[in-house]
Amino acid sequence: MYGHSHYNQRSPEELLKLFSLDETDLESIRKLQAPLEERLDELVDNWYQWLKNLPEHEEFFTDPKLLEHVQKMQIKFWKIFFKAEVNDDFINMRKRMGETHARIGLPMDSFFAGVDHWLSLFIDMMGELKLKPEEYSQTRRAINKFLHMDMTIIVLSYEQLINETIAAQSKSLMEMSTPVTQIWNGILLLPVVGIIDSKRAQDIMNATLAKISETQARSFILDISGVAVVDTAVANHLIKITKATRLMGCESTISGVSPAIAQTIVELGIDVGTIKTTSNMKDALASAFNKMGLEINEIHE
Amino acid sequence: MLEAEKMARNIGFDPANTIRIKTTVSELGRNILKYAEKGFVSLSHLVDGKKEGIGIEVIDKGPGIENIELAISDSYSTGGTLGLGLPGVKRMMDKFEIESIPGSGTRVYVVKWK
Numbered sequence A: 001m002y003g004h005s006h007y008n009q010r011s012p013e014e015l016l017k018l019f020s021l022d023e024t025d026l027e028s029i030r031k032l033q034a035p036l037e038e039r040l041d042e043l044v045d046n047w048y049q050w051l052k053n054l055p056e057h058e059e060f061f062t063d064p065k066l067l068e069h070v071q072k073m074q075i076k077f078w079k080i081f082f083k084a085e086v087n088d089d090f091i092n093m094r095k096r097m098g099e100t101h102a103r104i105g106l107p108m109d110s111f112f113a114g115v116d117h118w119l120s121l122f123i124d125m126m127g128e129l130k131l132k133p134e135e136y137s138q139t140r141r142a143i144n145k146f147l148h149m150d151m152t153i154i155v156l157s158y159e160q161l162i163n164e165t166i167a168a169q170s171k172s173l174m175e176m177s178t179p180v181t182q183i184w185n186g187i188l189l190l191p192v193v194g195i196i197d198s199k200r201a202q203d204i205m206n207a208t209l210a211k212i213s214e215t216q217a218r219s220f221i222l223d224i225s226g227v228a229v230v231d232t233a234v235a236n237h238l239i240k241i242t243k244a245t246r247l248m249g250c251e252s253t254i255s256g257v258s259p260a261i262a263q264t265i266v267e268l269g270i271d272v273g274t275i276k277t278t279s280n281m282k283d284a285l286a287s288a289f290n291k292m293g294l295e296i297n298e299i300h301e
Numbered sequence B: 001m002l003e004a005e006k007m008a009r010n011i012g013f014d015p016a017n018t019i020r021i022k023t024t025v026s027e028l029g030r031n032i033l034k035y036a037e038k039g040f041v042s043l044s045h046l047v048d049g050k051k052e053g054i055g056i057e058v059i060d061k062g063p064g065i066e067n068i069e070l071a072i073s074d075s076y077s078t079g080g081t082l083g084l085g086l087p088g089v090k091r092m093m094d095k096f097e098i099e100s101i102p103g104s105g106t107r108v109y110v111v112k113w114k
């Protein structure tokens, strides 16, 4: 199945519960809002100072316009972060961030390092605020949990986008591996190479039927000389494919049935019924041309 | 399956028998995947005097088979497929043993002589 993902988005309440964030935690984060806003420009400068020493800086932030944009977004984000309101909007905003990271290929390690550096800047800031020891540790713990929750949202959406990309790639790979080709008006050819399992058989079936309806083909040649093994399951799939094409008015021929394969098919006890088989593709082609009223002749000068 | 093909070639089986051996491993392997999920296949090179052959043992700890007589008869399938795997293997091989305990698993052992 394509596009399958195990990622079920948690609701805001579930996320808070998962990271044991309660109202006291959120309240203590909100208390930092005012001091943060005073210092935010300074903190951003400081953070970019740190970033300059990383190789990622070269790769992602050479365009000054882009850099400015990203900085603006960051300032906006931290202001929202310290409002400590976890709702759908917040989650969706962070999910989009994760998707952006995935799209630009930002490595996870630099992302984590970046968040960690922000955390140490916040801790330094808290040091300046002369909080009471209990309040200090409570707030510190709260910020920690909240940041981890935030990173979780980002990482999960990052992972989801990457998975979707992989699924899309394997789909196009599948399409390349079942190249049903019209080799002449009304004649389709598909050489199958490798292993035929249920999924591959289904792919072949889909690709073939689609091509038949597109081209109105009357003959379909399925060449199995490159198939690893023809066992009962493969034979069953082949039989189903030929039956389905016949229902669409297109006669299938299985070519590439070597003498040894023919013997095992018989020993397995498979009834190939009225399915046409040939040992080589040449015979299958000749018979398909014949059916179209065409003949292949050598040209004599 | 590739292992089986390699061993069959090394022992010197002809192409037709090599295909029978490969197909057997594939059938028994598919049954495990389909009915038992997990199990293992072991191949052995048999020598008996001047005779040489291959032994294929397939064991799983799946649900087992209630009625072996039925399972090895043509066209019997609880999986909605052709039901020719086990009887087909029996026809292709020289020796065919099957033991199964419902609820604890299945063992199939087959031999093909060169």
Ligand SMILES: Nc1ncnc2c1ncn2[C@@H]1O[C@H](COP(=O)(O)OP(=O)(O)OP(=O)(O)O)[C@@H](O)[C@H]1O
Residues within 6 Å of the ligand: A232, A233, A236, B027, B031, B032, B034, B035, B036, B060, B062, B063, B064, B065, B071, B072, B076, B077, B078, B079, B080, B081, B082, B083, B084, B085, B086, B087, B106
């Ligand atoms: N390893 C196993 N564990 C449990 N049941 C099995 C096992 N192997 C076979 N069976 C049972 O024996 C029946 C017959 O097996 P067999 O391989 O002959 O046919 P099939 O697998 O149903 O179809 P086919 O092999 O033709 O695709 C199966 O339908 C299943 O009920």
Ligand SMILES: [Mg+2]
Residues within 6 Å of the ligand: A232, B027, B030, B031, B084, B085, B086
């Ligand atoms: Mg079977």
